[in-house]
Amino acid sequence: MAMIDYPDDVIAAQAMGYWTDLAARAIMGALRGQLAVERLTQPHWWTLNHVSGSPDSWTRTTLAQRLGEFAEEGTDFGAVFDDLADRGWLRVGGSDGTLALTDEGEAGRLRAHERNAKAHRQMREGVPTTDYVATVNVLRRMVANLDGRTDLP
Template identity: 35%
Template sequence: MDYSHDDAGLARQPIGYWSWAAHDATVTHIRAALAEHGLTQPPWWVINQLIGAEEDGRDRAEVVTFLSGYLDTGADGIEAAVDELLDRGLITQDDEARLRITPEGRALRDRAFARVARARAEIHEGIADEEFVAALKVLQRMIHNVGAKAYHH
């Protein structure tokens, strides 16, 4: 990457392009890491919602509602992810629509988690936490400035 632009030149760069380019590059990198374990993002998100809820499980509708706003996946996309995980035996659903991760699902999640952690480290290499936090605050402010909303749990 060419970092030779002076600050005044960088200040005039289009945020739409750079935010899209950052999204595309980082999400592609994360998706490639998950694909190494036979996962896409929506099932990954569902699995992570079930960690720590092995005994009582989580209500399916609650999980779907909670995740449906992630990357414009929508409720249908999350429902499909739940069904995929059920079909693969990575989670179970009881008669009260409570979801629980299976031992196989837990083992897959643990392996994939280690790979995703490596991908995150690769993405964040050379970026101090303070710089990352500052970048997020700037993006959040820009979202607010145009009257939009974004959230991440």
């Protein structure tokens, strides 16, 4: 989609909250739309990635605590874990109840990864990496100025 060019002083007067909210809605909508093709939500995606990255190290409780900081209020991680287990994608193993992906779960994670990559490619089309990095760092600085957390997720 083509963009209208505006003078810098006009852009500088724009409300950051408006643009960050609009960007978040568009980005999250694209990602959620891609995940929905696999009947996944973002909490499903986060679960698949965390368990894949550290198999047999997360329990339902520790993973729900970790992911809770990213989730919308009221997210039921128990239901997410149960759904993935019911699909045969997630298994609970060992006496300590650690989580691991099954082969089907890893295959699903890889499909979802490619779908997310498609949304990311679309989002970053025409945006040089240096501009993307600068944008993220500007947003991190604004968050830091407001006493927010700026470490990477």
